[in-house]
Amino acid sequence: MKLFRKRLSRQWQFNLTIFKSIADWTVWVYLCIPAALFSYFLYRETIMQKQFGLLEWVPFEVFLFVLFYFLQMGIIRSFLEPADQLFLIQQKAHWRKLLVSGLIYSLSLQILFNVLVLGMLFLVFIHLYHLTVLEIMLIFCLSVTTYLWKQFIVRTDFREWFQTILQLLLPLIMTALFLVVPTFLGMFISCAIIALLLALYIQRYVFRHHSFDKLLRADRAQYYLLVGTVFSLSKELQSMKAPKKTGKKPRYFTKRIIQDEVVELIVKTFIRNKTYKWAYLRLIGITLFLYFVLPFWAQILLVIATHFMLKGYTNSVITEMREHPIHVIFQISAERWNAAQLTVKSKLIRSIMVFVIVYFIGVNLFF
Amino acid sequence: MIHIAIQSGGYESNQNILHDIHFDLIPGQLVGLIGSNGAGKSTTIQAMMGTLPYMEGSVQLPAYGYVPERPILYEYFTLQEHIDFLIRSVGQDDSVLQQRANKLCETFQLTTKLSEYPTKFSKGMQQKVMLILAFTPRYSFYIVDEPFMGLDPQAMRRLIQLLNELKQQGASILMSTHALDTAEKICDRFVLIHEGTILKKGTLAEIKDGVNVEDNSLLAAFDALLEVKK
Known part of the structure; x- marks a missing residue:
């Protein structure tokens, strides 16, 4: 237990350090606090007022599938470290204690998380989908079953795409189980599966050592989850990552497309850098989706936020391009850069904002 | 003519790597910047280009062509x-x-x-x-930092031809290199750097002058100067 406590405390210290490294007062003032307030008011004005918006069009089966998929995200932590293959593996008692503690810790956290999510959706279940409390409890049991089953999938040697298919299949099976099997029987089956899966996990991973690599791989992925998220959020840290590989030659826009070479550099980089492109499309996609879900007052706030988000994103991406070491060779003056940056920003942001506003009006007029 | 006058310079404040680097670049001449690993050759080039975080001195460069130490x-x-x-x-x-x-x-x-x-x-x-x-x-001035690195013999020969053509057209070239035998053949003057300061500068004859060497090579003269410095 001492070893587990030590590693757990190290993990949280690590998480805290990572969080502190990005969350200075500006992040609190401009991101964390507004996001928290926005979420609170949104929840209060929608779900608590029984205004379910877009959810009213979502069939219960689809909602349940998405929910099960979302609730299986976590991983059972083993708290193993690479050097344990040399030392801890020989100390059976310590090994088992560490793995059992990891299992209890992860399962407790997951149960807490699932209860919290289901609790927040309680009114949706009751008033929109007309479920009973017993049925909600069945959803909880099935969500824990999905989570435990997933642990075996991620520790297999299957290819990643096949693991993804299996992970999609699991929530589908659970949805079918909920819809087909009577509630009491469903609860009995799901509790039996939970007990069986737990016993299997302990027998397979706690009492045997041959899966060390798989346990370590899964654990490391979870350990670095926050770091990975921070990396994908912070532009500054993102630049430390190796860029995603491009092909041998570009497929599109191989000729000169814009007369101004700096604007062309920005545009072509934007098109060819997968991280920039997908982050941008994700940002637009999520924003456009939110217009369907949010109440009117929140949509107006979102239009303003969209403008600032696009501006901030475009700025940070162009700054990254501008700081590329190639400019020791190309020697572009600051004035040229500023002019090109202004051109790109004004054209890109203005055109998208026009589209967003038209979309916003359209959503409110026709839906 | 380009006059390089670097009083001091480094990557962190109060931790100077370069001290009193002064030399001239004359049109139509190739100057070899010679030194061991970590002597301060690339740092000198960075100071000249204005990319070194801390530098005191005056360097006025015209627009120039640059071949970096590692491909960028x-x-x-x-x-x-x-x-x-x-x-x-x-x-x-x-x-x-x-x-x-x-x-x-x-x-x-x-x-x-x-x-x-x-x-x-x-x-x-x-x-x-x-x-x-x-x-x-x-350009009227070129900086080439270890240009022979990774080149095949044919490309090296073509590069040497190119450098000679540029010299004939009146360009000043500063070349940092470890290939002393090649440098000896193509450079007009040398700046020998050791521990961030100039050990000796001048033509090959001036470098050898006063140095007791077994053979006439630049490498032998450089070694002898290092021995004297120790």
Whole structure:
């Protein structure tokens, strides 16, 4: 237990350090606090007022599938470290204690998380989908079953795409189980599966050592989850990552497309850098989706936020391009850069904002 | 003439790596910047280019061509786009530059690779791209940092020819290199650097002057000077 406590405390210290490294007062003032307030008011004005918006069009089966998929995200932590293959593996008692503690810790956290999510959706279940409390409890049991089953999938040697298919299949099976099997029987089956899966996990991973690599791989992925998220959020840290590989030659826009070479550099980089492109499309996609879900007052706030988000994103991406070491060779003056940056920003942001506003009006007029 | 006067410089404040680096670059001459690993050659070049975080002194450089120690390439540009961007950004006659770039691509056998990303090239080919980018525009001054690194013998020979042509056209060239036997043949003057300061500077004859060496090579003179310094 001492070893587990030590590693757990190290993990949280690590998480805290990572969080502190990005969350200075500006992040609190401009991101964390507004996001928290926005979420609170949104929840209060929608779900608590029984205004379910877009959810009213979502069939219960689809909602349940998405929910099960979302609730299986976590991983059972083993708290193993690479050097344990040399030392801890020989100390059976310590090994088992560490793995059992990891299992209890992860399962407790997951149960807490699932209860919290289901609790927040309680009114949706009751008033929109007309479920009973017993049925909600069945959803909880099935969500824990999905989570435990997933642990075996991620520790297999299957290819990643096949693991993804299996992970999609699991929530589908659970949805079918909920819809087909009577509630009491469903609860009995799901509790039996939970007990069986737990016993299997302990027998397979706690009492045997041959899966060390798989346990370590899964654990490391979870350990670095926050770091990975921070990396994908912070532009500054993102630049430390190796860029995603491009092909041998570009497929599109191989000729000169814009007369101004700096604007062309920005545009072509934007098109060819997968991280920039997908982050941008994700940002637009999520924003456009939110217009369907949010109440009117929140949509107006979102239009303003969209403008600032696009501006901030475009700025940070162009700054990254501008700081590329190639400019020791190309020697572009600051004035040229500023002019090109202004051109790109004004054209890109203005055109998208026009589209967003038209979309916003359209959503409110026709839906 | 370009006068280099670096009093001090380094990567962190109060931690100077360079001390009193003074030398001149004369039109039509190739100056070899010679020194062991970590002597301060690349730091001197960075100080000259204004990219060293801390520097005291005065260096006024005209627009220049630069071959870096390690290839610097843009991940999202093909070779053709690198050349095209350079041509458009230097502000010289586009058609003349395009002709020169084509000729350099032929010289370094990269004509068939124009539509590909140079980041996918071998190290030697990347070094050739650096040479094409540095020598396509016409400048009065060039900085070439370890230009022979990774080049095949044919490319080395072509580079030496190119440097000689530029010299004849009146350009000043500063070349940092470890290839002392080559430097001895092509450089007009030398600046020997050791521990961030100039050990000796001048022509090969001036370097050897007063130094007791077994043979007449630059390497022997450099070794002897280091021994004296110790």
